[in-house]
Amino acid sequence: MTIRQLRSRTVYWQQKLNIPEWTITVKLGGLTHKDHVGECIWCAEELTATICLKRGQGEETLIHELLHLVLDGHIPYYGYDLVRERAINRIAKALYLADQNKNADPACAAC
Numbered sequence: 001m002t003i004r005q006l007r008s009r010t011v012y013w014q015q016k017l018n019i020p021e022w023t024i025t026v027k028l029g030g031l032t033h034k035d036h037v038g039e040c041i042w043c044a045e046e047l048t049a050t051i052c053l054k055r056g057q058g059e060e061t062l063i064h065e066l067l068h069l070v071l072d073g074h075i076p077y078y079g080y081d082l083v084r085e086r087a088i089n090r091i092a093k094a095l096y097l098a099d100q101n102k103n104a105d106p107a108c109a110a111c
């Protein structure tokens with residue numbers, strides 16, 4: 001996805017997740033850990049967030065980072081939690097697939 005597409009999908013998912021109060025900046029690159037595919041850095045007081053995505057990452061990773069705002073945006077960053085990351089991955093995948101299936105034509109067996 002291009003940065004333009006990612007920003008467009010950010011607006012879409014921000015509405016779907018009902019987090020309109022956040023001012024979100026999305027960037028390609030700029031990750032602080034080279035083994036991460038995405039990072040979300042937020043300020044709970046100002047309701048601002050910067051999401052950095054590794055090039056080649058798509059909507060599912062974007063949803064994952066936005067879910068951090070839904071689940072954790074009210075508190076300062078607490079550090080890496082593997083179990084929580086895996087749970088967010090599962091939710092992000094489910095949301096992504098449900099959204100993809102919504103767009104499929106139910107009359108088309110090949111969809």
Ligand SMILES: [Zn+2]
Binds near residue numbers: 064
């Ligand atoms: Zn995460």
